[in-house]
Amino acid sequence: MRNQIIAKAAAVAMTALVPGVAFAGGPVDDELVIDGEIEMITRTAPPEGHPLDEVLSGWLYRTDETRMLETDTFENPGMLEVDDGADLWNTVDGSAGKSCASCHGDAEESMAGVGASYPKWDEASNRPINVELQINKCRTEEMGAEAYKFDAPEQKALTAYVKHQSLGTPVAINLAEGHMQSWWDRGNELYYTRTGQLNLSCASCHEQNNGNYIRADHLSQGNVNGFPTYRLKQAKLISLHNRFRGCIRDTRAEFPAAFSDELMALEVYVTWRGTGLSVETPAVRQ
């Protein structure tokens, strides 16, 4: 019986090779240059211990039209919300009468490269924080303003504005700080944990099947270097934790709260998987 199964498996492998049946999968061979000058790293060698041979940006898995939109900041529809973020940067809010600019001055200088190194260890809360949580920290502790609620338009715009100051900078997080390594470990475990009635893990789709179509969707490696990302389907910026929750929901599982320990651990780990890719915020995806 075993032999019979093996023979059948071989037959299956053969059918999969019949041309004209399967779609032309895999990432494209293309280079992303923004505004004709910023050369983006969309494929790179993985960090040590990475399960894949090459780290690839989700940009390489999108259609010609979608890829084009990201090559020109004037055409990139996500830039409207980034501009809102620039306004918020300079807007005074809260009891201390301060704006972000009051403390950080010109974001083009003070925030250059900053977004590429988040999540970072936060000693005070004894956990990693991302750009969204850092902004909330500044608002509550320095400005006397309220924390933005998850996915408030201001939170997405300002996060995208801060990350956009790192456009082109390779993602590099520091796992040596605080207890970052144990959060990475937890994220690593979650990445391979199957959830929901469909019984799938992140790895089922983004590690084992990147390059393959799952019905109409071309699966990428699920890297996070473009977040917040402009999604054509939703016609607005989508935050990273929103995306995580959507993918988990699609396995027919209950999904964790935004900024929960689970999703922060996942963010640490998945950000590491994209080490070396240029920050693309705001990336354009389908």
Add this chain to the structure above:
Amino acid sequence: MSWKPRAFLACLIVGLPALAAADALAPADVKFDDMSVSQSLTSKPGDPENGRKVFANRSLGNCLACHAVKDQSDQLFHGEVGPPLDGAADRWSEGELRAIVADAKEVFSEETVMPGFYSLNVGINVRKDLVGKTILTAQEVEDVVAYLATLKE
């Protein structure tokens, strides 16, 4: 309570687990033997026409998410996560097809990404309203199996 002496006797004699209310075998009672499930999950024969619909329907089988099949080329998008299913009935017996659809992990390996459509061996944190429920009903599995049995080359 209605007393069904015939059904009761049949169970005693053949030694099969009792069929549930709707004459469907409970997921835990499905017997995998040599990578095959020879007993139908229901008492009603599968309907290949309905099986074809369940196969394509995104909220039911959504088999097209992962498998291409020429018979459904009217549908725009076919996935490529699993092998194309043209000729599946030439490669597998009906019992094997039933086993694959009911719980692919019993046939391929624990590692397969193909969900178990009539299994409660699922992932963690299942959506609350789906706890204890299978993706397809027993009859839908029979219908899909009947449809797969038509895929010959």
